[in-house]
Amino acid sequence: MNDETKRNGPTNKGLLPGILKGLATTAKTATRTTHTHEYPDVAPDLPPRSRGVIALLEENCTSCMLCARECPDWCIYIDSHKETVPATTEGGRDRQRNVLDNFSIDFSLCMYCGICIEVCPFDALFWSPQFEYAETDIRDLLHDKERLGGWMETVPPPPALDERAAEPAEVAAANKPARMPRGRAT
Numbered sequence: 001m002n003d004e005t006k007r008n009g010p011t012n013k014g015l016l017p018g019i020l021k022g023l024a025t026t027a028k029t030a031t032r033t034t035h036t037h038e039y040p041d042v043a044p045d046l047p048p049r050s051r052g053v054i055a056l057l058e059e060n061c062t063s064c065m066l067c068a069r070e071c072p073d074w075c076i077y078i079d080s081h082k083e084t085v086p087a088t089t090e091g092g093r094d095r096q097r098n099v100l101d102n103f104s105i106d107f108s109l110c111m112y113c114g115i116c117i118e119v120c121p122f123d124a125l126f127w128s129p130q131f132e133y134a135e136t137d138i139r140d141l142l143h144d145k146e147r148l149g150g151w152m153e154t155v156p157p158p159p160a161l162d163e164r165a166a167e168p169a170e171v172a173a174a175n176k177p178a179r180m181p182r183g184r185a186t
């Protein structure tokens with residue numbers, strides 16, 4: 001027995017209260033509601049506007065390049081070519097239109113800022129809450145237009161309009177009564 005033990009008595013004197021205190025803490029925390037999800041066994045309940053992956057609606061894309069120019073990470077790659085559309089009426093002029101050859105986003109560079117979606121004037125890009133696309137090879141995070149198009153089916157429908165919101169301008173214009181020709185007003 002060393003000098004300190006002689007002075008303070010046996011060290012296991014305070015052991016029992018310590019164990020009881022530990023057991024009480026364990027019992028208290030064991031009955032609390034858990035805040036963790038057992039992913040991947042339990043899918044997380046994500047809000048519909050979660051930024052998981054970007055989906056492309058190819059039919060709406062005009063290859064205007066606005067999203068690629070505004071992307072702060074320069075991780076959108078677009079290739080297109082012009083195609084001549086013959087005139088549909090006699091004496092009409094042929095038209096030119098852009099045809100999308102490639103549209104890719106490199107998700108290893110993307111910082112999910114959403115600028116590309118905000119600036120697209122033709123509603124061709126959407127957020128999907130889908131996030132399960134981790135890869136073991138970083139090069140596979142480059143999603144081409146087919147893969148980006150495939151995400152469209154995971155895009156949630158837009159939220160319903162607020163019932164007290166003003167009528168959309170397009171609906172108001174469509175519902176406006178036609179103007180009577182001059183001189184026929186009653």
Ligand code: SF4
Pocket residue numbers: 070071072073074075076105109110111112113114115116117
């Ligand atoms: S979310 Fe931001 S970083 Fe990602 S592709 Fe769009 S603009 Fe670029």
Ligand code: SF4
Pocket residue numbers: 060061062063064065066067068078119120121122123124125
């Ligand atoms: S801004 Fe929209 S329409 Fe223009 S290239 Fe990008 S996705 Fe296509």
